[in-house]
Amino acid sequence: MASFIRQIPEGDNRERAVCADCGYVAYENPKVVVGSVIVADGQILMCRRAIEPRKGFWTLPAGYMELGETLEEGAAREAFEEAEAVITIDGILGVFSIARIGQVQVIFRARFTESGPPAFAAGPESLDVRLFAPDDIPWDEIAFPSVHWALKAWQAAGTGSIGRPAGNPPDDRRGVHRMPSESPFKQ
Amino acid sequence: MASFIRQIPEGDNRERAVCADCGYVAYENPKVVVGSVIVADGQILMCRRAIEPRKGFWTLPAGYMELGETLEEGAAREAFEEAEAVITIDGILGVFSIARIGQVQVIFRARFTESGPPAFAAGPESLDVRLFAPDDIPWDEIAFPSVHWALKAWQAAGTGSIGRPAGNPPDDRRGVHRMPSESPFKQ
Numbered sequence: 001m002a003s004f005i006r007q008i009p010e011g012d013n014r015e016r017a018v019c020a021d022c023g024y025v026a027y028e029n030p031k032v033v034v035g036s037v038i039v040a041d042g043q044i045l046m047c048r049r050a051i052e053p054r055k056g057f058w059t060l061p062a063g064y065m066e067l068g069e070t071l072e073e074g075a076a077r078e079a080f081e082e083a084e085a086v087i088t089i090d091g092i093l094g095v096f097s098i099a100r101i102g103q104v105q106v107i108f109r110a111r112f113t114e115s116g117p118p119a120f121a122a123g124p125e126s127l128d129v130r131l132f133a134p135d136d137i138p139w140d141e142i143a144f145p146s147v148h149w150a151l152k153a154w155q156a157a158g159t160g161s162i163g164r165p166a167g168n169p170p171d172d173r174r175g176v177h178r179m180p181s182e183s184p185f186k187q
Numbered sequence: 188m189a190s191f192i193r194q195i196p197e198g199d200n201r202e203r204a205v206c207a208d209c210g211y212v213a214y215e216n217p218k219v220v221v222g223s224v225i226v227a228d229g230q231i232l233m234c235r236r237a238i239e240p241r242k243g244f245w246t247l248p249a250g251y252m253e254l255g256e257t258l259e260e261g262a263a264r265e266a267f268e269e270a271e272a273v274i275t276i277d278g279i280l281g282v283f284s285i286a287r288i289g290q291v292q293v294i295f296r297a298r299f300t301e302s303g304p305p306a307f308a309a310g311p312e313s314l315d316v317r318l319f320a321p322d323d324i325p326w327d328e329i330a331f332p333s334v335h336w337a338l339k340a341w342q343a344a345g346t347g348s349i350g351r352p353a354g355n356p357p358d359d360r361r362g363v364h365r366m367p368s369e370s371p372f373k374q
Binding site for chain 2: 028064068102162
């Protein structure tokens, strides 16, 4: 079994986990989460989480980007895995840094690719998937601060073309606040 | 020493590198590169690479985002490491996927924080650092396609407020082309 020690590899300037036996450097970098606000007739698709953390709370279809895919492909894959939704990406709504947990989140606005009644269903990581009108969004049961930020960015962007993406809000510039009690974002 | 095997962990849906001894799952995900087009009096700062790949070619100050920092903090750190430039971020110019090498690149527009003559110098990974007027940009000696894309996004955005970020160009939607001979981006 590998025994990792912390040391600065040659040509680097910070400590990494290095295997004491073979010298393998296990670089750890932030991970990218890709997701989307999927809009149909002014309503948006949300998923009720079937897994921890924040099981039972509402989120957007989103998850870790995988090797070999683009940001847009990852967001579309997550929409299918979590909500069985086949989507087309419109543009970037928000780009967020969650420094506390080493995440970058890229959230797109999207729509259902097929015309007609929206087709979706709960995937294995969702208890429920529903379309919400803007006035019915369950603000008190949102899973993560960044879901708030993305929904606010969607509301701010309106239905037209998407401009400058939202970043972290000024009162959580580095993504260090948790949900729900510490969050300054509850309505 | 760890002997990794490829298998699908419980609750996952794709093969990962799993340690045959202890079950540790080595998730491999795309890495984030952060960088900036640093503007001073209409000129932009570029670095001539002192290291492979593409040693001797020109690039923007950019590099891998580290744990514990935001996108903007990472871009500012890279500007200091590679060009000894202290910068202030204006906004996002481009968000690119380079699926071929598992990268996401977030490129900002920035300026020197201090007023007065721009202060910069070559860091250890740069042979040279220079300000280029738009007409003097060394288009034939650019290190990577995404540097082209970022420079084009900077030219398109102009000097005002930044709107929708650029994505990959339509003829390289997934970031699969290399520099220089295969590149469709040479001028």
